[in-house]
Structures are given as C-alpha cells and as structure tokens.
Amino acid sequence: MLPSPHPCPLQSRAARWEGRLYLFFVTLLTLLTSLTAVYTLYHPPPRHPPLPTYHVPLQLSLVFLSLLSFFCCHFTHPGPPSLWSDLRPDLPHPLYPSQPPPAPRYCLPCSAPKPARVHHCRTCNACILRFDHHCVWLATCIGQRNLKFFLLFLLYTTLAATHATYVLLCFMRAIHQPHVHHFSTPRDVLAGAVAAPISLAVSVCAAFGVSCQLAWSMWLAARNETTLEHLVRTTENRADADRGGKELLVYDRGLVSNLMHALGGNPLLWLLPVYGGREGSLKGRWGD
Numbered sequence: 001m002l003p004s005p006h007p008c009p010l011q012s013r014a015a016r017w018e019g020r021l022y023l024f025f026v027t028l029l030t031l032l033t034s035l036t037a038v039y040t041l042y043h044p045p046p047r048h049p050p051l052p053t054y055h056v057p058l059q060l061s062l063v064f065l066s067l068l069s070f071f072c073c074h075f076t077h078p079g080p081p082s083l084w085s086d087l088r089p090d091l092p093h094p095l096y097p098s099q100p101p102p103a104p105r106y107c108l109p110c111s112a113p114k115p116a117r118v119h120h121c122r123t124c125n126a127c128i129l130r131f132d133h134h135c136v137w138l139a140t141c142i143g144q145r146n147l148k149f150f151l152l153f154l155l156y157t158t159l160a161a162t163h164a165t166y167v168l169l170c171f172m173r174a175i176h177q178p179h180v181h182h183f184s185t186p187r188d189v190l191a192g193a194v195a196a197p198i199s200l201a202v203s204v205c206a207a208f209g210v211s212c213q214l215a216w217s218m219w220l221a222a223r224n225e226t227t228l229e230h231l232v233r234t235t236e237n238r239a240d241a242d243r244g245g246k247e248l249l250v251y252d253r254g255l256v257s258n259l260m261h262a263l264g265g266n267p268l269l270w271l272l273p274v275y276g277g278r279e280g281s282l283k284g285r286w287g288d
C-alpha cells in the first residue's frame with residue numbers, strides 16, 4: 001500500500017463524516033457476522049457433533065483479509081492524474097500505440113488538463129486516474145491505484161460471507177432439531193435467537209450482493225474497462241451495435257495484460273492485499 005494523503009482532501013466536513021459512518025457500519029457488520037459464526041463453532045448445540053476445527057481459522061483468515069483489503073482500498077490514493085502528466089497529448093498513448101492520440105481535455109473544477117482515462121469525481125472534487133466509480137461503502141473513488149484492493153475486498157468478502165452462511169445454517173438447523181433445548185441461558189438466547197438469525201440474514205445478503213459486484217468488476221478488469229468507460233462506450237456504440245457493428249474496446253490488450261494492469265505485474269501477488277506497483281512501470285514508459 002502506498003502511503004498517501006486521503007484521496008478526498010476537498011470533501012466537505014459533512015461528506016467526510018458520512019464516509020466514516022459507512023466505514024464504521026461495514027466494519028461492524030463484518031465483525032458481527034464473522035464473530036457470531038465463530039461463536040457458534042465454539043458453542044455447538046448439545047448432543048450435536050461440532051463442525052471441524054479448521055472452520056475457525058478459515059473464517060478468521062477470510063474476514064481479516066477482507067477488512068485489510070477494505071482499509072487498504074480506503075487509505076490508498078485512487079490515482080492522481082499526475083501519474084500521467086508526462087503524456088504528450090499530440091502523440092499516441094504509450095500503452096496503446098495503435099490508438100489515435102486522445103483529444104485534449106480540460107477539467108474546469110481542477111483547472112488542469114485531463115489526460116486519457118482521467119475523470120473528475122464530483123463527490124471528492126478531484127480528478128482520478130482510471131476512474132471507475134465513487135464507492136459510498138468505502139468512502140473513496142475506485143481508480144488505478146486502489147482497484148486491486150477493491151477487487152480483493154469483494155473477493156474475500158464474498159468468501160467470508162459464503163463461509164459464514166454455511167456455518168450459521170448448520171448451527172440454525174441443529175438448534176431447531178426437536179430433541180435440542182438450546183435456549184437454557186440468556187447467552188444461548190442471545191446467540192441462537194438474536195445474533196445468529198441476524199448474522200445469517202446479513203451474510204446471505206452480503207454473499208449474494210458482493211458476489212454480483214465481484215463478477216461485474218472482474219469482467220470489466222478482464223477487458224481493461226471501467227464502469228464509466230463501459231457506460232459511455234455502450235451509449236455511443238449503441239447505434240453501431242444495432243447495425244451489427246463490432247464492439248470496440250479501446251484499452252483491451254489481452255486477458256493477461258489487462259489483469260496485470262489491474263492487479264500488478266506479479267501474478268504470485270495477485271491474491272495478497274499488497275500494492276501491485278503498476279504505475280511505476282507506466283511512468284517509466286512515459287519517458288520512452
């Protein structure tokens with residue numbers, strides 16, 4: 001992770017507090033669900049065989065990686081346009097030499113040129129490289145620098161929520177067996193009748209919703225396209241598509257290169273929430 005100032009330095013005080021509220025809410029829900037699942041693993045219903053012990057470290061590892069990716073994504077600058085400032089607007093893009101030079105663009109709020117793939121976020125009031133969208137849950141933009149952390153957050157949250165769903169379903173099914181009298185103490189009532197059903201509902205919703213977002217984001221990353229670019233392209237190309245025209249993916253350089261662009265140059269580090277360092281190689285190529 002690159003140490004950097006907060007990605008939204010120009011946000012209003014109210015927007016910053018709103019962002020912190022979402023961060024707190026996501027963290028609380030994640031911890032509540034996972035710790036309830038772990039609690040049920042340590043306190044199986046009477047006369048019911050417990051699940052294998054490896055479920056505890058598995059759940060804790062997944063939730064740790066999910067929260068680590070979550071905070072890495074929030075605290076990493078999504079991508080200052082200065083990374084691309086060496087680009088000469090009259091020459092083709094160094095990464096995509098077959099494409100014609102982009103038309104010069106200028107951002108009025110920032111009073112600065114906008115190189116290729118840079119867009120202005122109105123929430124953050126800043127230009128972001130490879131701007132995908134502004135995520136309210138993470139209280140930051142998703143851009144070139146924190147895209148990998150965003151994808152890993154989606155991946156590990158999906159895995160953690162799916163695993164918690166399995167554990168909690170086993171627990172709920174066990175305590176509702178006719179011969180089991182599990183609600184003998186206030187703690188059992190709290191765990192079995194309150195925390196477990198709420199956590200199960202949260203984990204089912206998270207597993208479904210986050211996995212859909214993961215599939216969508218990975219599909220875009222495999223094509224080296226952002227959500228914004230996809231919306232613009234599909235809108236502009238709708239007339240061509242209606243006439244049977246071929247889809248034009250401007251930045252597509254093949255699956256492996258596209259994933260390296262998003263996740264970093266070393267595939268061995270793709271699943272770890274460490275910075276991929278792609279802009280270093282990008283910057284070097286500006287000077288070629």
Ligand SMILES: [Zn+2]
Pocket residue numbers: 107108109110111119120121125126127
């Ligand atoms: Zn701007």
Ligand SMILES: [Zn+2]
Pocket residue numbers: 008121122123124125133134135140141
């Ligand atoms: Zn933003």
